[in-house]
Amino acid sequence: MKFFRQSPDQKRRAALKTLGLGAAVGAGALASSANPLPSIEVPSASFEDNWHEFFQQHYQRMSPEEITEALARLERKYKAKYDVDVHVGNAPPLEGVVFGYALNVSKCQGYRECVKGCTTENNQTKDPDLEYIRVLEMEKGSMNLEHGDPYYGEEEPVPKPGKFYLPIQCHHCENPPCVKACPVKATWKEPDGIVVVDYNWCIGCRMCANACPYWARKFNWHEPKLPVEAINPQTHYLGNRPRFRGVMEKCTFCIQRTREGKMPACQEACPTGARVFGNLLDPHSEIRFVLENKNVFRLKEELNTEPKFWYYSD
Amino acid sequence: MKGRLFLLMLLMLFPSLLWALESSEIRNDGDGVVAAKQYDDPKEAVARVPAFVTDLRTDKLVYYPCENCHTKGLIAPNEKVRELTDMHAEIQLQHGGGRFWCTTCHDLTDRNYLVSLKKQRISLNDPYLLCGQCHSARQKDYFMGAHGRRKANWKGEKRLTNCTECHNPHAPKTPPRIPRTKPVARMGLSIVPTEELGGEKVWEKYEEAKTSHSESKKP
Numbered sequence: 063m064k065f066f067r068q069s070p071d072q073k074r075r076a077a078l079k080t081l082g083l084g085a086a087v088g089a090g091a092l093a094s095s096a097n098p099l100p101s102i103e104v105p106s107a108s109f110e111d112n113w114h115e116f117f118q119q120h121y122q123r124m125s126p127e128e129i130t131e132a133l134a135r136l137e138r139k140y141k142a143k144y145d146v147d148v149h150v151g152n153a154p155p156l157e158g159v160v161f162g163y164a165l166n167v168s169k170c171q172g173y174r175e176c177v178k179g180c181t182t183e184n185n186q187t188k189d190p191d192l193e194y195i196r197v198l199e200m201e202k203g204s205m206n207l208e209h210g211d212p213y214y215g216e217e218e219p220v221p222k223p224g225k226f227y228l229p230i231q232c233h234h235c236e237n238p239p240c241v242k243a244c245p246v247k248a249t250w251k252e253p254d255g256i257v258v259v260d261y262n263w264c265i266g267c268r269m270c271a272n273a274c275p276y277w278a279r280k281f282n283w284h285e286p287k288l289p290v291e292a293i294n295p296q297t298h299y300l301g302n303r304p305r306f307r308g309v310m311e312k313c314t315f316c317i318q319r320t321r322e323g324k325m326p327a328c329q330e331a332c333p334t335g336a337r338v339f340g341n342l343l344d345p346h347s348e349i350r351f352v353l354e355n356k357n358v359f360r361l362k363e364e365l366n367t368e369p370k371f372w373y374y375s376d
Numbered sequence: 377m378k379g380r381l382f383l384l385m386l387l388m389l390f391p392s393l394l395w396a397l398e399s400s401e402i403r404n405d406g407d408g409v410v411a412a413k414q415y416d417d418p419k420e421a422v423a424r425v426p427a428f429v430t431d432l433r434t435d436k437l438v439y440y441p442c443e444n445c446h447t448k449g450l451i452a453p454n455e456k457v458r459e460l461t462d463m464h465a466e467i468q469l470q471h472g473g474g475r476f477w478c479t480t481c482h483d484l485t486d487r488n489y490l491v492s493l494k495k496q497r498i499s500l501n502d503p504y505l506l507c508g509q510c511h512s513a514r515q516k517d518y519f520m521g522a523h524g525r526r527k528a529n530w531k532g533e534k535r536l537t538n539c540t541e542c543h544n545p546h547a548p549k550t551p552p553r554i555p556r557t558k559p560v561a562r563m564g565l566s567i568v569p570t571e572e573l574g575g576e577k578v579w580e581k582y583e584e585a586k587t588s589h590s591e592s593k594k595p
Contacts (some may be wrong), residue, residue, distance in 0.1 A: 167521070174556035190560035212559060219552035323531035333536065334550070335525030345428060347530075348521025356522060376522070 077126035107139045115139075120247070121260040121299065132262075133299060136263065140304060144290050152299045153321040155254035161254070161315050161370065162342040164352045165229060168338035168375040172197055172220040172227030179331025180231075180267075184302040185294055185317060194313040195231040195328060196277060202226050207361065232257065232278035232313035232329070233361070233369030237341075239288035247342075249310070255370055256315050258300035266308035275362050276369075279312045418492045418505040421512075425519035427576045428459045428534040431527075431541075439464075440500070446487035453484045470547040472510075481545065482504055 100336050103241055118124070133150045140148040177195045186192040196283075198210030210228060214220070221227065234257050241249050241257065248263035249270055271279040285307040297303040298318035305311050316326040320339070329337040340349035352358065356374040363369075380525065434440045443584050445451055445463075457477045458469065469478070483489040489497040490506045508515030517523035527535045543550070 169523075171550065172555055173553065173554075177559075190563070193559050213561070214555070214558065216555050216557050217448050218554075220555045221552060255441075320530065323529050325526065325528065325530045328532075329525070332525070332529065333542070335523060335542065337525075338521055340521075340530045348526070351520040352522045354519070374522075376517070 065261070065300070080119040081252065094237065107142050111135050111138060115262065118262055118264050122250070129214055129299075130173040136299070136303060142305070144288070144293055146290055146293050146295055148293065148295045148297055150299055150303050151318060153318070155256075157250050158341075158343055160255040160342045161234070161320060161356050162227060162349045162353070162372070163234075163315070163370065164349055164356075164358065164372040164374055165372050166336040166375065167228060169334045170197075170227045170229060171334055171336075172199060172214070172222075172225070173333065175331045176328035176337065178228055180313070181317070182292075183294055183327035184314075184330075185283065185288060185292075185297065185304045186311070187284070187305075188278075188289060190293055191286055192280050192282070192286075192311070194278070194280065194311075195229050198228040198230060199225050200228050203361055228373070229328075230276055230278070230361070231371070232274075232315075232369070233276050233371035234315060236368035236370060237366060238269035239273040239275065239365070239367060240279060243269040245269060247270055252300070254318075254321070256300075256317055256320075257312070258314055258317065259310055259312065260300065261303070261305050261309045261311065264309040266312065269308055275367065279310050281310055282307050317357075380560065385479060418498055418509060421505060421508050421515060422519065425516075426534060428519070428536045430504070430536050430538045433503065433538060433540060437500065438489075442487035444594070448486070453487075455479050455484060467546050470549070471545065503538055504536075507539045507543075507545075 113191055115135055118342055120127060121129070124132060129152055134154060135148045135150055140146060174197050177193050177197065180186075180194050181188070183192050184194065184228045186194070196212045198207065199213050199214040199222070200206075200210045207230075209367075214222075214225075234255055236251075236255070238251055238257050241251060244267055245267060246263060246273075248265065249257065251257050266281070268279075268281055273279060286305055288304055294302060295306065296318060298314075298321070301314045302316035310336075313356070316324075316328075320326055325339055326337075329339050338348050338352050342346035342349060342353075344350065352374060353372060356376055358372040358374040360369045400538075416462065444452070455477075472480075479491075480493070481490055482499055483491040486497065490500055490503065492498055492506065493509055503517060504515060514523050518536070518539070524539065525537050527537060529535075538544075
């Protein structure tokens with residue numbers, strides 16, 4: 063709690079001083095609109111960029127020109143910070159596409175290859191890795207998530223007898239409780255069904271993480287440690303662009319890949335073929351075949367979150 | 377009339393009989409040897425499924441072209457079930473529980489091809505046609521996207537991973553392997569396996585305490 067009561071306020075004041083704004087604008091007025099922590103962490107970003115980033119609008123309220131500026135600003139900033147040419151895109155949702163995911167629990171072997179694929183793609187903080195996918199080792203015949211063990215060891219071969227494996231990540235709910243919980247609307251559902259976060263708008267209050275019944279949201283408690291060689295330079299504003307301290311992040315169905323027709327990194331990494339991804343609106347897609355022909359279920363359906371992530375077994 | 381009534385009552389008492397009546401249609405296709413439908417030509421299986429492509433397999437095979445040894449008179453084809461010693465000794469057939477032998481799948485006279493149960497030649501590049509004869513349910517899932525996997529994209533050209541990229545046709549069961557590293561517990565949290573807590577769950581302890589407490593209160 064100490065972190066929360068003192069530190070942001072002090073930081074904010076420090077931030078305002080840097081910007082030469084201390085007298086002009088009250089700290090409280092800014093606190094609710096933009097996250098002041100990130101821009102300050104980068105000493106080499108230019109004063110002008112810091113200034114503009116500080117007053118950057120919400121992603122959905124920015125004009126196309128403002129977005130272009132914001133993207134260029136971010137690219138300059140990552141260049142200054144990591145000395146890498148990061149491309150920050152903002153590909154719009156595809157027409158007539160709503161994404162859905164299905165996972166075959168009888169094929170999943172618990173290798174955790176999806177977790178690795180995800181952390182390689184999404185520029186999460188490394189060592190210790192921040193992971194969007196949690197693979198639970200479950201007793202066969204039980205569906206009690208509370209008894210699932212995400213920390214099963216890497217010494218013993220999998221699948222272990224009598225166990226099955228249940229990977230959980232953001233379910234991209236049609237009725238997302240996290241979006242409702244956000245006091246500043248920094249997270250929302252895109253037209254293609256992906257629940258995204260505007261990292262620049264997030265104030266780091268972590269209400270969304272509280273609201274999520276699937277443990278899908280992860281918080282950057284520290285300045286992310288992202289080694290230069292681990293950076294994936296192909297990024298999306300709402301997706302895997304490098305994040306900063308004090309913001310929430312989560313699985314975005316690899317928005318930077320899937321909006322270009324590529325499959326999510328977790329699916330590509332899975333060697334068993336347990337993962338099926340596609341367009342729910344296309345009656346000939348694989349995901350629709352699975353939903354119509356297999357015994358599918360969703361987690362915690364009684365919460366009326368309407369996840370677009372199904373599990374099936376055959 | 378009486379006979380029919382009797383039959384009806386029998387059916388009401390034992391609804392499973394109805395199932396038995398139908399079962400000549402419902403064949404056992406539980407991925408065993410009995411195929412739900414045997415195609416005269418294995419290619420019929422792909423006639424009505426969404427178009428797809430697969431990568432070549434022949435350039436991945438160590439022994440290909442097989443012709444080099446097999447049909448140039450160097451080695452006489454030998455159908456006998458035996459332990460292979462002179463060559464291919466690494467291949468131990470662990471498939472089908474001893475119900476079939478190499479020549480069920482490999483053409484005896486033209487070794488560059490696989491062969492269907494009805495003796496049509498199947499390219500070594502299309503093993504999914506071969507497997508589907510006996511695993512028709514899995515094959516259907518494979519064509520429709522519920523078994524196996526696509527490569528690279530969800531949209532556009534459908535490039536599928538071939539059965540033999542995941543399953544060794546001679547020992548198809550996926551062997552267990554070591555998983556990737558486990559997640560690190562968040563700072564301040566420790567992972568104590570339940571066994572180390574004496575196998576006792578916190579709530580079990582609580583329940584225990586509650587019952588013993590209420591017992592001790594009894595006069």
